[in-house]
Amino acid sequence: MTQPPAGPHLAALSGLPFAKGHGTGNDFVLVADADGIIELSAGQVAALCDRHAGIGADGLIRAVPSRCLAEGRDLLAERPDAEWFMDYRNADGSVSEMCGNGVRVFVHFLIDQGLADLAEGAELAIGTRAGVKVVARTAHGYRVDMGPWTFIHAADADARGTDSLVRGGGLEVPRPALSISMGNPHTVVALADHAKLESLQLHTAPEVEPVPANGTNVEFVVPAEPLVHDGVGRLAMRVHERGVGETQSCGTGACAAAAAIRFWAGGAADTWRVEVPGGVVGVRFLAGNDGEHVELSGPAVIVARGVLA
The missing domain is CATH 3.10.310.10 (Diaminopimelate Epimerase; Chain A, domain 1)
Incomplete structure (x- = not known):
């Protein structure tokens, strides 16, 4: 029997802790990388997101300190409070700029992992490849200033x-x-x-x-x-x-x-x-100083936590 293509890619990630979350059904594999040392290839991301031979998701999000990425360091020069960077990949392994559902799930994941503390009504600045996004916790989920359209x-x-x-x-x-x-x-x-x-x-x-x-x-x-x-x-x-x-x-x-x-x-x-x-x-x-902004609100849920075999 032919080995599924995900096999070799996932074997190299054995022992990696992960979580699975979603925002209105848009689902993600989430990985915490507090030391900025986890390197994920496009093939590994695609294998993790494979719905038959992997965990299954629309994308993968790595939580990494902004100081560990060139894009994050550039943002820190303007927003020192953007401590965490949302390293987002599409299900095929390609790099993406941003994800509105993903950034809500990302913040929920940081809280779930004890990497951030956010009371209802409080805000957290998050680094992304589309700039810094400010996320507020609400009674029913999270609200995100997505910036100008x-x-x-x-x-x-x-x-x-x-x-x-x-x-x-x-x-x-x-x-x-x-x-x-x-x-x-x-x-x-x-x-x-x-x-x-x-x-x-x-x-x-x-x-x-x-x-x-x-x-x-x-x-x-x-x-x-x-x-x-x-x-x-x-x-x-x-x-x-x-x-x-x-x-x-x-x-x-x-x-x-x-x-x-x-x-x-x-x-x-x-x-x-x-x-x-x-x-x-x-x-x-x-209204915003740099044009009309768009604010997105919705739920975020963590549905599972595990370790890759």
Whole structure:
């Protein structure tokens, strides 16, 4: 019988402690590396995230002191309080800038491991490849200032507010879309109804033209009817994440989706409720010194702890 490809990669990690956590179904393998000495290859990350021969996850997060990474040391020069760095990898082992659900689970993991202490209402600065993110503990989870959102192809947007076309995913014809950066790239497609959303085939990556330089996550969104109820905008979303495939939730994707729908609707609301297959996250827009910021809120759960055999 052929040895599964994960085998040799996981054997080299024997004895490594880990945890498994998720935020609205977006799940992660988490590893604490307080001394900054654990080196994980792309193959090892992919093996750990393999749902049949590994632990299984949408990505891997290594908790490492910011001083141990060049990217972290650069952030410490401006934010000395960003002690911990979220070293995030996609399920295929590729490096990613940020993950909105992941940063909530990351902070919950730090608390679970005794590496940080955070009372309800208190904040913790976290280093990421998309800059420092400030996470606050709430009564029902965590709230994250994701920083400012921007258009990726601002100069290319047409009169409809779109800048690209998306093909595939079960779409009968190419659909206009809008690409938005949340520190990582997203391309948002609006659909007319839930039936179209449910019929999407997201086991393969949709084609985006033009595709952002580092690839893109693609969000398919159905606005609620009415769009805004009691001052809260509402939408439903499915997402194909680059380097992963379809996931149950994407925090930065929920922020990008709300930003796109809000832009198309002319600033209909500042507070949004985004329904994803794994649950519900909250998105809020607020003024910042460097542009309009997006705040993401939602739960974080640790479901298992163990040691690799």
